[in-house]
Amino acid sequence: MKKGIIIALLALGLGQVALAQNRYFTRDGHVEFFSETPLENIEATNDKMTSVVDFENGKFEFAVLIKSFEFEKALMEEHFNENYMESNDFPKASFVGEIEDFVGIRNSNFPPGVEMAAHGKLTIHGVTNDVVLPAIVTPDGDEYRLSSIFTVKPSDYDIEIPNTVRDNIAQEIKVTVSAVIVPLKK
Amino acid sequence: MARFLFLCSLLVAFSSLRAQEGSMLDLLPEDEPTAEYATAGFKTTRIINGHSFELNSHGVMDFKISHRFGRLNTGPYDFFGLDAASIRLGLDYGVTPWLNVGVGRSSFLKTYDGFVKVKFFKQQKGKRNIPITALWVSDMAIVSQKNTNTSIDPYLFSHRLNYTHQLIVGRKFNEAISLQFMPTLVHRNFVITSAEANEVIVLGVGGRVKLTKRIALNIEYYYVLPDQLAPGFKNSLSVGFDIETGGHVFQLHFTNSTGMVENAFMTQTTGDWLKGDVHFGFNVSRVFSVYRPKH
Numbered sequence: 001m002k003k004g005i006i007i008a009l010l011a012l013g014l015g016q017v018a019l020a021q022n023r024y025f026t027r028d029g030h031v032e033f034f035s036e037t038p039l040e041n042i043e044a045t046n047d048k049m050t051s052v053v054d055f056e057n058g059k060f061e062f063a064v065l066i067k068s069f070e071f072e073k074a075l076m077e078e079h080f081n082e083n084y085m086e087s088n089d090f091p092k093a094s095f096v097g098e099i100e101d102f103v104g105i106r107n108s109n110f111p112p113g114v115e116m117a118a119h120g121k122l123t124i125h126g127v128t129n130d131v132v133l134p135a136i137v138t139p140d141g142d143e144y145r146l147s148s149i150f151t152v153k154p155s156d157y158d159i160e161i162p163n164t165v166r167d168n169i170a171q172e173i174k175v176t177v178s179a180v181i182v183p184l185k186k
Numbered sequence: 187m188a189r190f191l192f193l194c195s196l197l198v199a200f201s202s203l204r205a206q207e208g209s210m211l212d213l214l215p216e217d218e219p220t221a222e223y224a225t226a227g228f229k230t231t232r233i234i235n236g237h238s239f240e241l242n243s244h245g246v247m248d249f250k251i252s253h254r255f256g257r258l259n260t261g262p263y264d265f266f267g268l269d270a271a272s273i274r275l276g277l278d279y280g281v282t283p284w285l286n287v288g289v290g291r292s293s294f295l296k297t298y299d300g301f302v303k304v305k306f307f308k309q310q311k312g313k314r315n316i317p318i319t320a321l322w323v324s325d326m327a328i329v330s331q332k333n334t335n336t337s338i339d340p341y342l343f344s345h346r347l348n349y350t351h352q353l354i355v356g357r358k359f360n361e362a363i364s365l366q367f368m369p370t371l372v373h374r375n376f377v378i379t380s381a382e383a384n385e386v387i388v389l390g391v392g393g394r395v396k397l398t399k400r401i402a403l404n405i406e407y408y409y410v411l412p413d414q415l416a417p418g419f420k421n422s423l424s425v426g427f428d429i430e431t432g433g434h435v436f437q438l439h440f441t442n443s444t445g446m447v448e449n450a451f452m453t454q455t456t457g458d459w460l461k462g463d464v465h466f467g468f469n470v471s472r473v474f475s476v477y478r479p480k481h
Contacts, residue, residue, distance in 0.1 A: 025214055052210040061210050067222070073475045074243030075433065082226050083399045088361055096209065162400075165432055184213065 022055040024144055029179030031064050033152075035170040042076060042169065044069040051179055053137075053146065058102025060118050060135065062177065063094035084159050090126040097121065099135055110137050110144075118148070127157040140180070147178040224309040224319070227358035230435040230471045231278060231286065231303075233392040233406045234424040235443055235451045239319045239356035239366050241305055242280035245477030250276040250290070252469040254444045259462030267465060274446040279476075284308075294445045301325035309357060321354040327447045335378075345376035350448035352390075365393040370408070372449045383414040388452045394428070402428040404439070408452050415453060422455045426467075437469040 029049030035042040046069045051062035066087035071077040081087040097120015105114060115134045122131045131150070138145040151172045154161060161169050228238035231248065242248050256270030264270065276290030276299075286303040307320035327348040333341040349372070356366030368390035377384055392406040408422045426439020442457030442464055443450070457463030 023210065023213070027214065027217060050211050050214060052213065054210060059210060063211055072478060074246060075473055075475075078226050079432070094211075168432075 023052055023184040024055060024181035025052045025184045026050065026146075026179040026181050029062065029146075029177065031069075032176050033069075034174045034176075036174075037168055037170050040168045042071070044071045044077070044080065046070070049177065049179060051146065051181065052184065053099075053144075053181055055106055056103070058099035058106075059097075060099050060102075060120070061094070061096050062179075063092050065091055066093060067091065084154070084161070085125055090124075093122075093124045095120055095122045095131075095133065097131075097133070105137075110139055112138070122152075124152065124157040125159050129156055142183065144181050145178070146181050147176070149174070149176050151175065219312045221310050221314060222312040224358040227309075227319070227356065227364035228394055228404075229402055229428040229430050230437070230469075232437070232469060232471075233366075233394070233404050234426050234437065234439050234441060234469075235422065235446055236368065236390060236392065236406055236408070236448065237303060237321070237323050237352070237354060238392065239305075239321055239354050239364075241284070241286045241303065241321075242278055242473065244280045244283045244479045245475055246280045247474045247476045248278040248288075249472045249474070250274070250278065250469060252276070252446050252467070254441065254446065254465045254467035256465065257457065257462070258440075258464045258466065272444040272446070272465075290447065292446055292450070294447075294450055295329045296331040297327050297329050297445075297447055297450065299325055299327040299447045318355055318357050320356075323350070323352040323354065323448075325350050325448055327449050338378075347375045348449040349373040349375075350452070352448065362396040363393065365391075367391055368408075370448070370452065372453050374449060374453065379416060382416050386414045386453050387411045390452075400430045404428060404437070410452065418456060419453065420455050420458055422451045423459055433473055435469075435471040437471070439467055439469075440464050441467055 027050050028047055029051050030045065030047050031049045032043060032045040046064050048068045049062055049064045053060050066085045067081060069077065069080065071080065097118045100117045100119060102116065105116060115136055118133045118135045120131065121128050122133070133148050133150045135146065135148045151174050153172055154169070228240045231238055231240050231242060252274040254272040256264055256267030258266050260267050272292070272294050274290050274292040276288055278286055278288035280286055284305045287301065289300045291298050301323060303321060303323045305319065305321045307316055307318060309319040310316050329346045329348070338345070350370060352368050352370040354366055354368050356364060358364045370388040370390055372386040372388060374384050374386070388408050388410050390406070390408040392404070394402045394404045396402045404426050406424045410421055420442060422441065422443045424439050424441035424443065426437055429436040429438070442459050443455040444465060445451045445454055457465065
């Protein structure tokens with residue numbers, strides 16, 4: 001009896017390890033955003049995005065540190081952190097969600113050009129909204145390339161833009177996420 | 187036995203529950219800590235008259251227009267000092283992330299000045315823990331006003347030179363409050379009476395309180411150690427607001443000094459706050475990215 005329990009527990013433990021091996025991750029994913037107005041274009045990049053995709057169930061998460069965004073002009077970076085994103089109070093932006101029909105698409109080995117839909121919660125500036133983000137996964141040897149392009153409205157996330165710079169900052173900001181994800185080994 | 191089984195099942199249930207609630211990102215191995223620098227302790231590189239512990243970023247040129255009007259206590263005839271003005275035009279440049287240089291020209295004694303400002307400690311946490319920011323500022327001021335005192339003969343070029351060396355030690359305590367301490371040595375090549383010291387030691391203290399995201403209250407005081415200046419010279423005290431509007435910072439303030447170069451406001455301030463010898467003034471700072479460094 002006791003032996004049986006031990007075996008059962010061991011099997012459970014092994015099962016969890018096996019599950020973990022089906023997760024893919026990155027620590028140096030790329031996020032950039034672009035704000036385009038007739039007056040001024042503003043862009044920033046971040047190469048420190050972390051992300052995990054669970055290939056068993058399509059669960060998908062990513063997160064970036066706001067302070068890691070780099071701008072062309074140093075003062076823009078300072079104002080982005082201090083005045084708009086308030087990165088001391090809200091250091092991270094993140095997405096937690098699930099990719100629709102991920103297992104089916106995985107089983108057909110991610111046919112090229114198939115755009116999946118990731119349903120979940122996007123948190124920016126301490127405000128969480130339900131969103132659907134597009135996601136494309138492309139196999140590349142043992143790794144996978146992951147990308148997602150979507151737009152974010154600052155007003156949806158309580159990011160206050162004063163009247164004096166209202167014409168310099170776009171109402172909708174284009175965000176591009178791209179990464180190479182590799183197997184997560186425990 | 188049954189109890190043991192029950193305990194096991196509880197344990198398993200609990201652990202799987204935890205696995206579901208936690209973020210998958212928590213499963214990633216710990217990353218090396220990165221340096222997290224304290225930024226924007228002051229809105230600009232000056233508190234009011236003197237240097238703050240901030241530098242212009244690499245490749246950034248800062249054009250500064252500074253005005254001090256006449257004394258408030260001159261009354262309505264001089265429109266509370268607004269009829270008179272002392273002005274300094276200056277250019278500061280971020281040569282590297284840790285080095286700024288600047289030049290300026292003041293109407294006060296028709297002075298030309300130049301400075302070098304070096305940051306050698308940067309407040310940070312994470313990878314390394316440094317609780318303070320520290321800088322060194324050296325400047326030279328050349329008084330170009332014609333000498334009208336016939337008793338000084340010959341009046342040489344070296345008579346016109348003044349030097350200031352300053353250590354700035356500061357800390358951004360939180361989002362709102364930054365403080366700095368500035369022990370300073372002013373060397374004047376030429377003083378009129380022997381009662382005045384050529385080398386003047388000054389202890390400065392300055393700070394800010396951020397009131398809103400874009401407005402801060404600044405205070406700055408320079409205490410001259412006793413028996414160094416001729417009677418009638420006062421310690422410089424200034425109080426003002428920073429208003430930031432994107433590329434500009436407007437600084438509006440009240441001060442008892444008219445000079446805007448170190449040796450002038452530290453050792454040649456004659457206004458007395460208690461008698462109303464206070465000047466309204468402003469600095470306008472406009473930054474330009476003239477060189478874009480590669481990250």
